[in-house]
Amino acid sequence: MAHKTHYLIFETEAGPCGIAWSEAGVLRFQLPGESAETTRRLLLRHLPEAEPAEPPPAVAKAVAGAKRYFAGEAADFSDVPLDLAGQSVFFLKVYAAARRLHWGETTTYGTLARELGAGPEAAREVGQAMAKNPVALIIPCHRVLAAGGKVGGFSAPGGASSKLKMLALEGISLAAPEPAQQSFGF
Known part of the structure; x- marks a missing residue:
């Protein structure tokens, strides 16, 4: 039986964010x-049955942490309970490894693959896990870079430009993405 899902749209200094959860954790x-309407639409595209609610503690x-994060203050989400039901075992391992990256730390897709004992050819699969990350920021996929310190992709609104902005909040400066990548703000 599926858990009932709830959501909250909330303001941050970077704009409105959304969070959805079940009894098991953040989805x-x-x-x-x-x-706020665009954020709500994007969130509910994946969870159309979710209902607005006040969040449990x-x-x-996590909401308070996100507000701090987008205000440029260090925030730690490593203890936020997650509901990652339906994810593959490999993706769960990738997500657990990425959650160990703290404010201001980065790694590469290849390094994460090697840490998981999967060899450098699995870097592409690590990238796919990051692209499908349902809880960006809480699983800090923005801290996982392409080889050579290049920004790599970012599937969130604004693409690589948003990834660069998030890293800049943490004091990490990288080269701007290639001009072919469009920026839509945050």
Whole structure:
């Protein structure tokens, strides 16, 4: 039986974010969007049955952390309970490894693959896990880079430009993405 899902749209200094949860934990996190309505639409695209609600304490703590994060303050999400039901065993391992990256730390897709004992050819699979990360920021996929310190992809609104902005909040400066990548703000 599926858990009932709830969500909250909340303001940060970077714009409105969204968070959805079940009894088991956070299911989805929507990075800042242009408007609360856009953020709500993007969040509910994946969880159309979710209903607005006041968050339980663990989710409220994640919301407070996100507000601090987008205000440029260090925030730690490593103890936020997650509901990652339906993810593959490999993706769960990738997500657990990425959660060990703290404020201001980065790694590469290849390094994460090697840490998981999967060899450098699995770097592409690590990238796929990051691209499908349902709880961006809480699982800090923005801290996982392509080889050579290149920004790599970012599937959130704003693409690589948003990834660079998030890293800049943490004091990490990288080269701007190639001009072919469009920027939509945060």
